[in-house]
Amino acid sequence: MTLPIVFYLFSFVLGAVVGSFLNVCIYRLPTGESVVFPPSRCTSCGTRIRPWDNIPILSWLILRGACRACRAKISARYPLVELINGLLCLALFLKFGPTLTFAALFVFCSALVAISFIDLDHQIIPDVISLPGIVLGFVLSFFLPWLGWLNSLIGIAAGGGSLLLVAWLYERLTGKEGMGGGDIKLLAMMGAFLGWRAVPFIIFASSLVGSVIGLTLMMLQKKDSKLAIPFGPFLALGALLYIFFGKAIILWYLSIGAR
Known part of the structure; x- marks a missing residue:
């Protein structure tokens, strides 16, 4: 059964969004920090990251890999993790469907x-x-x-x-x-x-x-x-x-x- 392309796009977006949460886990779990509180913030200046600056992959590209507040560099690993997880989710959906x-x-x-x-x-x-x-x-x-x-x-x-x-x-x-x-x-x-x-x-x-x-x-x-x-x-x-x-x-x- 062939599904509308929107389902496949959604699977990629779902994977990328989860990938954004994985970035929090990757950074915080080894240090024993909560992955829920406080909300996402710049690791350099501590400024809270606004929702429009936390869109998987796109925000990093729009901000050119830097914090909006202090312009400190944001590692390319963040969009990489989101991209990897998005592609994995898409590949799984293509193979197994809903x-x-x-x-x-x-x-x-x-x-x-x-x-x-x-x-x-x-x-x-x-x-x-x-x-x-x-x-x-x-x-x-x-x-x-x-x-x-x-x-x-x-x-x-x-x-x-x-x-x-x-x-x-x-x-x-x-x-x-x-x-x-x-x-x-x-x-x-x-x-x-x-x-x-x-x-x-x-x-x-x-x-x-x-x-x-x-x-x-x-x-x-x-x-x-x-x-x-x-x-x-x-x-x-x-x-x-x-x-x-x-x-x-x-x-x-x-x-x-x-x-």
């Missing part, structure tokens, strides 16, 4: 966007996102026939348990902590939303992409293996690849093995 699956995965993907940018900045994955995410994913599994509560429950155990085992083995072999608890809870959340079958794919895809990017950065920066790279964004990328291309990639891989 369904509960779309709504559930939109919440999930928005959480991944916030987690990724927080992890990039602070090398932490806030429990305030991942732990409620595990519960929400499991609750939604009762209403999503393609997921199912047992699939979700096993996904939680497989996601959290697999990384916990890897972290334990690494620490036993090297005497160093190689993976934080945040990554373990994040993969458990992914298992809750996507089911246990997604877990091996996400681990493989995130490890592959993370290894390639990590080695590239080390060569460019001429640093050794102690270079710390947050793993959360790679897990998020693996989950997104599974949502949009997982079946196609798995079928392609199996077709190669069958030759």
Whole structure:
């Protein structure tokens, strides 16, 4: 069924608006601030941002990336987060249409966007996102026939348990902590939303992409293996690849093995 284009435009706008809220979460959650009060304000002069200066993407462009009051520069990350979330919402709507699956995965993907940018900045994955995410994913599994509560429950155990085992083995072999608890809870959340079958794919895809990017950065920066790279964004990328291309990639891989 083909829907009027206004529905697709609305999905992008919805994603961008939620992306604006994600910017607040990304900035405030690591510092323990409330994401509700006080209202959005300039981080340089403290001036409250008016509604007409808080329109996703457009306001940043109109203001040329600066605060109206003090003209301090506003990071391009703000419209970038809004754009990414808007495109994700549109892509999900194109794939799943106006369904509960779309709504559930939109919440999930928005959480991944916030987690990724927080992890990039602070090398932490806030429990305030991942732990409620595990519960929400499991609750939604009762209403999503393609997921199912047992699939979700096993996904939680497989996601959290697999990384916990890897972290334990690494620490036993090297005497160093190689993976934080945040990554373990994040993969458990992914298992809750996507089911246990997604877990091996996400681990493989995130490890592959993370290894390639990590080695590239080390060569460019001429640093050794102690270079710390947050793993959360790679897990998020693996989950997104599974949502949009997982079946196609798995079928392609199996077709190669069958030759």
